[in-house]
Amino acid sequence: MLEAKNLYSYYGKSPVLQDISFLLEKGQLLTVLGRNGVGKTTLMRSFMGLTDRLDGSLTIEGTEIARMRTPDRAMLGIGYIPQGRHIIPRLTVRENIIMGTYARRDGKRGMPDLVFELFPILRDFLDRRGGDLSGGQQQQLAIARALAMDPKILILDEPTEGIQPNIVKQIHDIIVRLNRELGLTVILVEQNVPFAREVSDRFLVIDKGRVVIAGAGADLTDDIAERYLTF
């Protein structure tokens, strides 16, 4: 279970996020929606301890992590796939994936079988540089690297942004499988409202750094989308 209570997150002296609270049960999928610049990425970075300051409480299965160092959060089993993917372009696909294993609690450093099961293409490209892959393949690699750390919670920040339309469905399908078949708790920043409605257990809409509406996935109506998500 992941619980946020009255979170305030800062860059410098200004709180970008204010009074964020929610509860996510183990194995659930939460989508975070909102217009550009409202604080979605800041919320994901707050989970990882990557903003300047985080006040309030953030617990995973009862363990308080709000003041924990970023590597310790990774060791607790939070896998983060940032917006823009941030794979290491000069390293090979193999090296990028192995990097993920350094945050494993069990010390295993091998290539996880699951990665090739989900992304067969990466097996063929193991010795290519990450930077030579297409955008969609880099996204697969970023997810593979996060999976290599054997996470309990996976955070994905707009994973289909800038990805070719024919690959978007593939990435969406993988996210759903990770959640439903492998039981991973997933937090997903997503702009596609019908997809969010279909797959989410819970959703949050953020506006100007605050949660303006939250609920069960099925309650993410077109009305809400029209009101809070259109420009």
Ligand SMILES: Nc1ncnc2c1ncn2[C@@H]1O[C@H](COP(=O)(O)OP(=O)(O)OP(=O)(O)O)[C@@H](O)[C@H]1O
């Ligand atoms: N490193 C930073 N230092 C200072 N301010 C920042 C930093 N990153 C983001 N901000 C500010 O915090 C606010 C929220 O930005 P954030 O990137 O979290 O929004 P977002 O909802 O993810 O937007 P987008 O949909 O464009 O990715 C913005 O006003 C932004 O200018």
